[in-house]
Amino acid sequence: MLKVNKVSKVYEGKVSYRALSDIDLTVEKGEFVAIMGPSGSGKTTLLNLISTNDTPTTGKIMLNDQQPHTLSKNQLATFRRTELGFVFQDFNLLHTLTVEENMVLPLTLEGIKVKVMKEKARQIAEKLGIDSIMSKRVYEISGGQAQRVAIARAMIHQPSLLLADEPTGNLDSKASKDVMHLLTKLNKEEKTSLLMVTHDAQAASYSDRVIFIRDGQLESEIHRGDNRQTFFQKIIDMLSLMGGETSELSSIRLS
Amino acid sequence: MNFRQFAYRNVTRNKRTYVAYFLSSMFTVMVFFSFLLFAFHPTFETINSSVRTGLLTSGGIIYVFSFFYILYSMSTFLQSRKREFGLLMMLGASNTQIKAMVFIENLLIGTFSTMFGISLGLLFAKTILLVAENVLIIDERLHFYVPFEAIIITLISFLALFVIISLFVAFVLRTSRLVALIKSDQTPKKEPKASIFLSVLAGLLLAIGYGIALTVKGVAVVMALIPVVVIVMIGTYFFFTQLSVFIVRFLKRRDYIFYKRTNIILFSDLSFRLKDNARTFFMVAMISTVAFSAIGTLFGLHSYLTDGVIEINPYSISYKMDSDDQPEIMAEEVNYIHSQLKSMGVEATSETIDVAFVDMNEGYIVPVLKESDYNKAAKLIGEPIIDVGEGETIINDQTVAMISDGPKASETLMTFLIDLEGDHTLTPAKVIQTNVFSSMNGSYVINDADYVKLPKTSMNRTSKQVYWMTEELSRDEIVELGEALEEIPPYRVSMIDYTVFQIERGYGPALFVGLFIGLIFFVSAGSFLYFRVFTDVDKEKEKFTMVTKLGLKETELKKIITQQLAILFFSPIIVALIHGGVALTALSHFFDYNLINESALVLGGFTVIQLLYFVLARHFYIKQVKRIL
Ligand SMILES: Nc1ncnc2c1ncn2[C@@H]1O[C@H](COP(=O)(O)OP(=O)(O)OP(=O)(O)O)[C@@H](O)[C@H]1O
Ligand SMILES: [Mg+2]
Numbered sequence: 064m065l066k067v068n069k070v071s072k073v074y075e076g077k078v079s080y081r082a083l084s085d086i087d088l089t090v091e092k093g094e095f096v097a098i099m100g101p102s103g104s105g106k107t108t109l110l111n112l113i114s115t116n117d118t119p120t121t122g123k124i125m126l127n128d129q130q131p132h133t134l135s136k137n138q139l140a141t142f143r144r145t146e147l148g149f150v151f152q153d154f155n156l157l158h159t160l161t162v163e164e165n166m167v168l169p170l171t172l173e174g175i176k177v178k179v180m181k182e183k184a185r186q187i188a189e190k191l192g193i194d195s196i197m198s199k200r201v202y203e204i205s206g207g208q209a210q211r212v213a214i215a216r217a218m219i220h221q222p223s224l225l226l227a228d229e230p231t232g233n234l235d236s237k238a239s240k241d242v243m244h245l246l247t248k249l250n251k252e253e254k255t256s257l258l259m260v261t262h263d264a265q266a267a268s269y270s271d272r273v274i275f276i277r278d279g280q281l282e283s284e285i286h287r288g289d290n291r292q293t294f295f296q297k298i299i300d301m302l303s304l305m306g307g308e309t310s311e312l313s314s315i316r317l318s
Numbered sequence: 319m320n321f322r323q324f325a326y327r328n329v330t331r332n333k334r335t336y337v338a339y340f341l342s343s344m345f346t347v348m349v350f351f352s353f354l355l356f357a358f359h360p361t362f363e364t365i366n367s368s369v370r371t372g373l374l375t376s377g378g379i380i381y382v383f384s385f386f387y388i389l390y391s392m393s394t395f396l397q398s399r400k401r402e403f404g405l406l407m408m409l410g411a412s413n414t415q416i417k418a419m420v421f422i423e424n425l426l427i428g429t430f431s432t433m434f435g436i437s438l439g440l441l442f443a444k445t446i447l448l449v450a451e452n453v454l455i456i457d458e459r460l461h462f463y464v465p466f467e468a469i470i471i472t473l474i475s476f477l478a479l480f481v482i483i484s485l486f487v488a489f490v491l492r493t494s495r496l497v498a499l500i501k502s503d504q505t506p507k508k509e510p511k512a513s514i515f516l517s518v519l520a521g522l523l524l525a526i527g528y529g530i531a532l533t534v535k536g537v538a539v540v541m542a543l544i545p546v547v548v549i550v551m552i553g554t555y556f557f558f559t560q561l562s563v564f565i566v567r568f569l570k571r572r573d574y575i576f577y578k579r580t581n582i583i584l585f586s587d588l589s590f591r592l593k594d595n596a597r598t599f600f601m602v603a604m605i606s607t608v609a610f611s612a613i614g615t616l617f618g619l620h621s622y623l624t625d626g627v628i629e630i631n632p633y634s635i636s637y638k639m640d641s642d643d644q645p646e647i648m649a650e651e652v653n654y655i656h657s658q659l660k661s662m663g664v665e666a667t668s669e670t671i672d673v674a675f676v677d678m679n680e681g682y683i684v685p686v687l688k689e690s691d692y693n694k695a696a697k698l699i700g701e702p703i704i705d706v707g708e709g710e711t712i713i714n715d716q717t718v719a720m721i722s723d724g725p726k727a728s729e730t731l732m733t734f735l736i737d738l739e740g741d742h743t744l745t746p747a748k749v750i751q752t753n754v755f756s757s758m759n760g761s762y763v764i765n766d767a768d769y770v771k772l773p774k775t776s777m778n779r780t781s782k783q784v785y786w787m788t789e790e791l792s793r794d795e796i797v798e799l800g801e802a803l804e805e806i807p808p809y810r811v812s813m814i815d816y817t818v819f820q821i822e823r824g825y826g827p828a829l830f831v832g833l834f835i836g837l838i839f840f841v842s843a844g845s846f847l848y849f850r851v852f853t854d855v856d857k858e859k860e861k862f863t864m865v866t867k868l869g870l871k872e873t874e875l876k877k878i879i880t881q882q883l884a885i886l887f888f889s890p891i892i893v894a895l896i897h898g899g900v901a902l903t904a905l906s907h908f909f910d911y912n913l914i915n916e917s918a919l920v921l922g923g924f925t926v927i928q929l930l931y932f933v934l935a936r937h938f939y940i941k942q943v944k945r946i947l
Binding site: 143 | 508509573574577580583586861864865867868869871872873874
């Protein structure tokens with residue numbers, strides 16, 4: 064589904080900086096992959112390359128047998144709003160629109176019929192439990208609700224790949240858990256592939272596989288197995304091995 | 319680093335935010351300076367002093383206007399920086415420190431913009447003088463000079479202006495509320511609501527105002543002026559604060575419009591921006607309307623004067639001698655004119671005609687021409703010749719320029735019979751309207767055979783008139799010939815081109831000043847909109863980054879920005895154009911004179927300037943937004 068092949072990224076500048084080198088990564092259809100690593104290791108950079116917001120210096124990225132970086136700007140825009148869905152740490156919702164209007168934005172841009180659009184919005188809102196706030200403006204809802212709206216917007220056009228950059232970064236543990244439950248549910252039910260960057264071991268433990276990056280290189284990966292608790296523990300161990308913030312993490316118990 | 323240094327660095331490092339404010343201040347200084355440069359030109363010391371007084375008064379008006387303009391620019395500028403102030407206060411800056419910073423900043427910008435404005439004015443001095451020379455019709459050339467007076471006055475008045483405004487602004491700056499402002503920028507407001515009542519009222523008031531303005535005629539225009547202005551002003555205010563918001567909300571509620579592709583992004587914050595900018599739009603519309611009316615009046619008066627004179631004087635030169643009792647003087651003077659034309663090498667044809675002034679009814683005196691004379695004159699200016707039978711008359715009505723209120727001259731003349739010697743009378747056959755012979759009371763044309771039978775008793779006086787048609791003359795030739803003809807008493811000779819030239823020369827300064835001030839108004843109207851549009855650019859950038867991440871094509875981005883800017887830019891412009899159109903129509907009713915050409919020129923000029931602004935604003939806006947993508 065998604066194939067990242069020997070991708071490197073060098074930021075040119077006064078001092079050019081190699082943010083990623085020779086990354087190989089495959090995500091199967093319906094798979095949920097988390098990316099972890101210390102700050103500055105290149106996670107966002109990798110996500111930006113996959114989301115076509117940035118272009119790799121060398122290497123190839125294939126998505127559904129298409130190579131998005133060879134597309135023209137206009138084709139890229141269409142590609143993004145049909146094949147990809149995004150969830151951001153800061154929600155990225157338009158303040159001047161209502162919840163419903165924010166949700167249907169990708170469909171509107173594609174020129175879908177109003178009726179179809181509203182029906183889809185209704186269905187997904189029901190699934191995410193936000194149907195009661197559909198006509199509220201963004202500033203009238205909580206962070207957890209906002210993130211659910213963002214997820215609804217990312218999913219409404221049934222993208223083949225959902226990209227999330229620290230989706231729980233701005234939420235408390237209760238809201239984080241809700242959001243993660245939703246994401247896994249969508250992942251299972253809609254067979255949407257999911258690629259998520261996170262610092263949160265708890266969030267990562269919902270995934271099928273965690274990939275660790277350090278200094279722009281793949282460090283290792285852990286598969287989930289049957290038990291989430293042991294998976295969580297393995298993630299924490301791995302992080303402490305990599306020199307992450309172990310003291311904070313070890314005190315967290317999975318609930 | 320003390321606070322003064324901090325303020326200094328804030329300006330010099332943060333150039334982009336300051337540039338708009340700086341440029342508008344500089345532009346104002348430049349305009350004022352250019353005006354003084356021209357007003358203080360040594361040439362005007364020798365010409366009459368009333369011109370200079372007029373110029374200096376206008377300079378005063380421009381200065382007052384500059385004051386408000388800069389005050390306004392400054393407040394929008396500070397508005398866009400509220401968040402920064404809030405942040406500074408959070409970091410522990412005191413009220414006094416922030417006020418001091420604003421004061422020093424403004425002084426710094428003021429000083430620089432004054433200096434740059436003057437320098438730029440000097441750079442364009444030659445061009446300005448050249449333009450003035452042509453509009454003003456002055457005999458002398460306006461040579462370049464070193465404008466010490468203008469420099470010093472500009473320097474002093476603007477430094478003073480900036481100190482006063484800086485003090486004022488620093489004083490009234492409400493820093494207590496600023497802490498809340500950091501948040502206010504992030505917590506969006508409720509969608510503005512429009513009152514249906516006020517929206518309907520806006521439409522109604524505008525309709526009533528326009529209705530009155532378009533239907534009143536003549537002197538009533540003056541009487542209606544104040545009420546109409548008040549009605550239209552209130553209407554315009556509610557139009558921008560209520561009706562426009564109402565319309566946007568109405569459109570937003572139509573799903574098939576709102577949910578149509580990029581419309582959702584376009585409409586998402588349109589009502590906010592319209593409401594936020596309503597006062598600016600109102601002001602721009604009113605300023606422009608005032609400028610339209612002022613320029614229109616000047617232009618109209620000018621055309622009214624010159625065209626009127628031209629219409630009743632179709633001949634290049636005309637000479638008339640009443641009661642032909644001084645035939646020698648007449649022969650001498652007519653010869654003089656012929657010889658002047660000849661010596662200048664000007665091709666000319668001439669005709670001489672007799673006119674009898676007949677007392678029709680106790681002092682109601684009407685000129686009577688014989689058919690052959692009328693036709694000679696008509697041929698000279700290419701009018702159709704006429705045929706008058708014996709025993710009848712043809713009435714030549716007043717020309718259009720002479721028509722005033724009351725019955726036409728022909729209506730009166732139709733009621734008269736002309737008595738001839740013996741028992742004969744002449745009856746009016748038909749009415750024509752030509753400018754072959756102009757008279758307030760109209761005139762009769764009669765058969766040559768009847769003309770000799772006009773009784774001496776009813777004759778008030780007779781006169782001989784000579785008409786010349788010359789080839790097209792250059793301006794120098796007009797002046798030379800006109801001055802030569804001043805030898806002859808002005809009541810006997812008139813040379814139309816020279817008369818027009820004299821009117822224009824007298825009128826030039828007023829027209830120039832009027833155009834100058836009008837231009838300033840137009841340009842400042844455009845600048846207001848330009849800066850206004852750009853104060854929101856940061857929020858817009860945020861919005862577009864968000865949407866682009868979801869997948870927005872460049873063409874769609876450009877489309878949204880173009881539509882949005884067009885709505886913001888042209889809603890006040892179109893209102894101003896309609897106001898202006900109505901005002902100029904009312905004006906033409908007042909003068910009873912068709913101002914179509916003048917109106918088209920004024921409104922067209924305005925439109926062109928605003929279009930230019932729009933194109934510029936769009937270009938830079940798109941460039942700025944694209945830079946962050
Ligand atoms: N536009 C850019 N130009 C130059 N260098 C950049 C740019 N963006 C990121 N970098 C550098 O590349 C490296 C990787 O950055 P990236 O944002 O991918 O880190 P990250 O893993 O997402 O970190 P965090 O967990 O803090 O979000 C960093 O050292 C950063 O300084
Ligand atoms: Mg990051």
